[in-house]
Amino acid sequence: MKNSLKFVLILFIIQSTLSAQNYKQQLNTIDIQNYKLAISVNDTTNSIDANMIVSLKFKKTVQEFQLDLVKKDSISGKGMVIDSIYQNNIKIAFTHTNNKVIIQPKHVFPGIKYTYTIKYHGIPADGLIIGENMYGDRTFFSDNWPNRAQHWFPCVDHPSDKATVEYIIEAPNYYQTIANGFLVEETNLNNYTKQYHWKTSVPIPTKVMVIGIAKFAIQNIGLTHHIPVSTWVYPQNKEHGFYDFSTAKNILSFFIETIGEYPYQKLANVQSKTRFGGMENASAIFYFEKSVTGELEHEDLIAHEIAHQWFGNSASEIDWPHLWLSEGFATYLTDIYILKFKGEKEFINRLKSERTTVFNFYKKVQKPVIDTKTTNYMQLLNANSYQKGAWVLHMLRNKLGDEIFWKGIRTYYSTYKFSNASTTNFKDVMSKVSGKNLDIFFTQWLQKSGHPILKSDWIYFNNKVRLIIDQTQETAFQFSLDLELIYKDGSSEIKTIEVSDKSSPFVIDTSGEVTSINFDPNINLLYELDGN
Ligand SMILES: [Zn+2]
Secondary structure: OEEOHHHHHHHHHHHHHHHOOOOHHHHHHEEEEEEEEEEEOOOOOOOEEEEEEEEEEEOOOOOOEEEEOOEOOOOOOOEEEEEEEEEOOEEOOEEEEOOEEEEOOOOOOOOOEEEEEEEEEEEOOOOEEEEEOOOOOEEEEEOOOOOOHHHOOOEOOOOOOOEEEEEEEEEEOOOEEEEOOEEEEEEEOOOOEEEEEEEOOOOEOHHHOOEEEEOOEEEEEEEEOOEEEEEEEOHHHHHHHHHHHOOHHHHHHHHHHHHOOOOOOOEEEEEOOOOEEEEOOOOEEEEOHHHOOOOOOOHHHHHHHHHHOOEOOOEEEOOHHHOHHHHHHHHHHHHHHHHHHHOHHHHHHHHHHHHHHHHHHHHHOOOOOOOOOOOOHHHHOOOHHHHHHHHHHHHHHHHHOHHHHHHHHHHHHHHHOOEEEOHHHHHHHHHHHHOOOOHHHHHHHHHOOOOOEEEEEEEEOOOEEEEEEEEOOOOOOOEEEEEEEEEOOOOEEEEEEEEOOOEEEEEEEOOOOEEEEEEOOOOOOOOEEOOO
């Protein structure tokens, strides 16, 4: 996803209640197979009526298990109330406290699929946003990241428990609905109500499960690589929206050709009320309301969200501290898309700007990219996960070369698609494909905070440059540094040195008198010059 800045402050406050939740118990106990959610919405109240059939397997014999569901709060009146829970046809006991539904199952055998039917109702405090859009029209848009799905349906709200999902949506018949997967049924129930049934064929994490109910103008753009691409915008924005999102087809083709087969059955780009700039919901990407301008202003945002369909949605991070596997990938793949379609200059400009963002963030927050201490997941939407993550991939690409790098990225994707990976899993794939030990590279850039901050001094004498490089940051990094030697006659030459110590002297042979040296002329290294 991409943040839209004005909402960041609000997010921190809202999020704090759910972020520090411990998922260990659930992840060790159950594995959700499928969510089948029947949900009914109306225009009279913001209350939903829902019936969730959750299929799951037990990982061990237990007396009880837990699902996440935010309980009705007596002060705000918002939250969910459970009416009943059945295991097959047998009513079973449960408690609902601290936003956890604790269920006592009957006759548990590990490995066998059980289904639980949970009937509930209430006004969602978050997660499913019901209200007016910027034109005053009523809309229903879910917005789950990172763990806000539990505001509107019972689930294991963690990226590592993926499941297939179905939504049977009942809504007034003047609305259209969009959701993950494909539309298997659309029926007029009576003169006023319509039923839509959406279904995914592959498992996805709750963070990218989504429904949208609104009056839409819909355009089918066509197929690319057999995948239908469509645009869903507010009718008032039809002309501009259809134009802006038509670029999605080309972006989708490019990523399919770069990474591999697209994981889902369709791609819909949807104007919505997401609090983020864009939210990469699986196969139904939501964009902020004002993303539609008719001037293709947000092509890079569209590319970022489409790249997430592979990285983040399909090959997902195992846990939130590994978020860079999602955001760093989407950021760098957008840069690569820009390189292909806008050229080298624009690509370099983006890298420079991302590098500056990393430095500015580091001045305020000294944390590693893999940040296991932050429990407010919204705070992980930062320059470490996005820009520094992208720079790690950029440096890895320079280190391994294009051919090996892309082979590694494709292998990583095909190994972990529809599944989850840690940073170590990614490192192991890249090491295996390249035949290189990447331990130091991954440790220094991802598990330590900071980056090289260099001081240098040099003299030229008799066809040699004598150069001293000092690393002034706390711990020494190991890296290749390109030096562009500028000769007196105006010509230049690039030499590469390997830096590993806090202070290293180098003697470089030259083919003439050197008048100046440009460090890192091709923007290959995440480093700063001391004093900048
Ligand atoms: Zn993103």
